[in-house]
Amino acid sequence: xxxxxxxxxxxxxxxxxxxxxxxxxxxxxxxxxxxxxxxxxxxxxxxxxxxxxxxxxxxxxxxxxxxxxxxxxxxxxxxxxxxxxxxxxxxxxxxxxxxxxxxxxxxxxxxxxxxxxxxxxxxxxxxxxxxxxxxxxxxxxxxxxxxxxxxxxxxxxxxxxxxxxxxxxxxxxxxxxxxxxxxxxxxxxxxxxxxxxxxxxxxxxxxxxxxxxxxxxxxxxxxxxxxxxxxxxxxxxxxxxxxxxxxxx
Amino acid sequence: xxxxxxxxxxxxxxxxxxxxxxxxxxxxxxxxxxxxxxxxxxxxxxxxxxxxxxxxxxxxxxxxxxxxxxxxxxxxxxxxxxxxxxxxxxxxxxxxxxxxxxxxxxxxxxxxxxxxxxxxxxxxxxxxxxxxxxxxxxxxxxxxxxxxxxxxxxxxxxxxxxxxxxxxxxxxxxxxxxxxxxxxxxxxxxxxxxxxxxxxxxxxxxxxxxxxxxxxxxxxxxxxxxxxxxxxxxxxxxxxxxxxxxxxxxxxxxxxxxxxxxxxxxxxxxxxxxxxxxxxxxxxxxxxxxxxxxxxxxxxxxxxxxxxxxxxxxxxxxxxxxxxxxx
Numbered sequence: 129x130x131x132x133x134x135x136x137x138x139x140x141x142x143x144x145x146x147x148x149x150x151x152x153x154x155x156x157x158x159x160x161x162x163x164x165x166x167x168x169x170x171x172x173x174x175x176x177x178x179x180x181x182x183x184x185x186x187x188x189x190x191x192x193x194x195x196x197x198x199x200x201x202x203x204x205x206x207x208x209x210x211x212x213x214x215x216x217x218x219x220x221x222x223x224x225x226x227x228x229x230x231x232x233x234x235x236x237x238x239x240x241x242x243x244x245x246x247x248x249x250x251x252x253x254x255x256x257x258x259x260x261x262x263x264x265x266x267x268x269x270x271x272x273x274x275x276x277x278x279x280x281x282x283x284x285x286x287x288x289x290x291x292x293x294x295x296x297x298x299x300x301x302x303x304x305x306x307x308x309x310x311x312x313x314x315x316x317x318x319x320x321x322x323x324x325x326x327x328x329x330x331x332x333x334x335x336x337x338x339x340x341x342x343x344x345x346x347x348x349x350x351x352x353x354x355x356x357x358x359x360x361x362x363x364x365x366x367x368x369x370x371x372x373x374x375x376x377x
Numbered sequence: 378x379x380x381x382x383x384x385x386x387x388x389x390x391x392x393x394x395x396x397x398x399x400x401x402x403x404x405x406x407x408x409x410x411x412x413x414x415x416x417x418x419x420x421x422x423x424x425x426x427x428x429x430x431x432x433x434x435x436x437x438x439x440x441x442x443x444x445x446x447x448x449x450x451x452x453x454x455x456x457x458x459x460x461x462x463x464x465x466x467x468x469x470x471x472x473x474x475x476x477x478x479x480x481x482x483x484x485x486x487x488x489x490x491x492x493x494x495x496x497x498x499x500x501x502x503x504x505x506x507x508x509x510x511x512x513x514x515x516x517x518x519x520x521x522x523x524x525x526x527x528x529x530x531x532x533x534x535x536x537x538x539x540x541x542x543x544x545x546x547x548x549x550x551x552x553x554x555x556x557x558x559x560x561x562x563x564x565x566x567x568x569x570x571x572x573x574x575x576x577x578x579x580x581x582x583x584x585x586x587x588x589x590x591x592x593x594x595x596x597x598x599x600x601x602x603x604x605x606x607x608x609x610x611x612x613x614x615x616x617x618x619x620x621x622x623x624x625x626x627x628x629x630x631x632x633x634x635x636x637x638x639x640x641x642x643x644x645x646x647x648x649x650x651x652x653x654x655x656x657x658x659x660x661x662x663x664x665x666x667x668x669x670x671x672x673x674x675x676x677x678x679x680x681x682x683x684x685x686x687x688x689x690x691x692x693x694x695x696x697x698x699x700x701x702x703x704x
Contacts, residue, residue, distance in 0.1 A: 165633050221492035223491070251496060253479050254483030254486060254495065255483065258484070261487035262487050264559065266451070266452050269451070269479050269480045283563075286626070286627055288476050294564065300563065306629070338524065339494065339525070343520070350663070352663065359685070363689065363692040364696065367693070370662070376583075
């Protein structure tokens with residue numbers, strides 16, 4: 129089975145965000161970038177499916193040139209080939225990204241197309257479903273378990289207060305949630321092998337955006353910092369404040 | 378005539394809490410812009426649920442019921458919703474930022490050629506242009522976007538917009554059958570509810586979360602669950618305890634979990650990593666209980682108690698129970 133995975137390079141979740149002087153982007157100095165955490169689950173699942181079926185995994189990313197580092201990391205995990213669709217740095221909306229991906233993905237001939245459920249920078253959680261819709265394929269979001277059959281998959285979705293089982297005909301799109309699997313770390317053999325693999329760079333015609341970024345700012349600082357007291361003795365004072373000052377009870 | 382559409386999520390005829398918030402915000406924007414507001418419900422019970430939208434100031438609604446939306450299929454639902462949005466000449470579409478929206482927003486954006494804005498905390502319309510504010514990097518920053526597509530498609534973060542009830546509000550409901558679904562579609566074959574009567578984390582008024590300070594999964598269960606029950610709260614967890622396998626990922630609050638905006642957030646034995654703070658910093662009131670006086674969580678907490686969770690949490694649970702018994 130051929131599995132294609134779309135990935136994104138994002139700031140690490142441990143990073144404190146600072147706003148750049150333009151008031152529209154983050155200050156990237158000193159910021160560690162990583163493979164989007166949800167994409168790791170997608171890659172891992174793709175590798176397991178390919179391993180069971182003697183298949184191949186292709187990773188695709190639409191992003192700035194620096195993403196070749198994350199693509200190389202996916203190759204070290206075991207992906208067979210990587211495609212980079214270069215993008216100018218700066219703001220892109222989900223639909224314009226999806227259009228670029230949807231144009232390039234059929235050439236990778238996937239039976240199954242995987243995404244992370246959302247990128248932890250823009251937090252829209254839309255690109256996977258958009259690509260599926262543009263390709264006319266069915267899709268499932270927030271997937272925590274997958275069973276692959278000959279012509280269909282079963283996907284378990286984590287939704288509010290329930291887990292749903294969906295059945296989808298192949299080819300289809302699945303967006304991975306945390307809990308799907310435990311992503312592997314690249315081993316030395318994989319890292320060495322990845323050096324010999326090529327990352328195909330394909331010029332991508334940019335799609336027009338319908339969202340315009342006006343500004344980016346930090347959220348207001350919280351006041352906070354008031355210690356009511358120590359130990360169980362402070363509980364009555366806390367309850368009183370919650371009732372009478374915060375009106376939270 | 379262009380309209381504002383409020384997609385009101387419902388189950389078996391009952392509106393979800395966030396649906397009231399969405400309807401109220403649509404009514405407010407309708408008043409401000411002069412555009413007609415139309416509610417949309419879909420699935421079994423849609424007509425019954427739509428009839429309740431008048432209570433939130435939405436006087437007209439379209440209910441999509443029967444046929445291919447008798448059970449959930451992401452593709453069939455998206456095709457049906459897109460059909461109504463086109464027929465109603467929607468200029469702006471609002472829905473709650475829930476699992477349902479997360480499974481629909483991207484599809485609707487692709488079908489209607491308009492990139493949606495997810496999980497917004499403010500929406501305004503000025504001279505026909507739609508502007509939103511929304512958290513990015515899980516709330517470490519806030520972006521302002523203009524939506525140039527038509528319709529502008531926006532999901533609203535639960536617990537942020539006020540639901541405004543109107544006495545005697547009525548709704549004219551038009552029930553429509555869904556269009557033929559796309560040929561290639563998935564379908565839901567099973568739904569297993571996770572535990573009875575639990576409060577949903579993202580919609581909860583109060584969230585009680587535990588972290589590594591609870592020491593082990595047994596202590597977490599023994600101290601956090603009764604406290605949450607006494608508050609009538611949903612249970613949350615830090616990434617550390619989810620990664621350790623103590624609690625399910627569905628309870629994780631933070632950048633690779635859920636972002637919550639409750640009235641009250643009670644952080645127990647949570648030190649306050651940056652990615653966790655991002656997920657709960659918009660709570661109206663934050664309480665922190667931690668034995669380390671220097672824990673970063675105290676910097677964002679409105680009220681802190683320095684102490685051992687083993688000692689403080691049972692005392693707090695008992696105090697709340699007493700309060701409940703006395704009121």
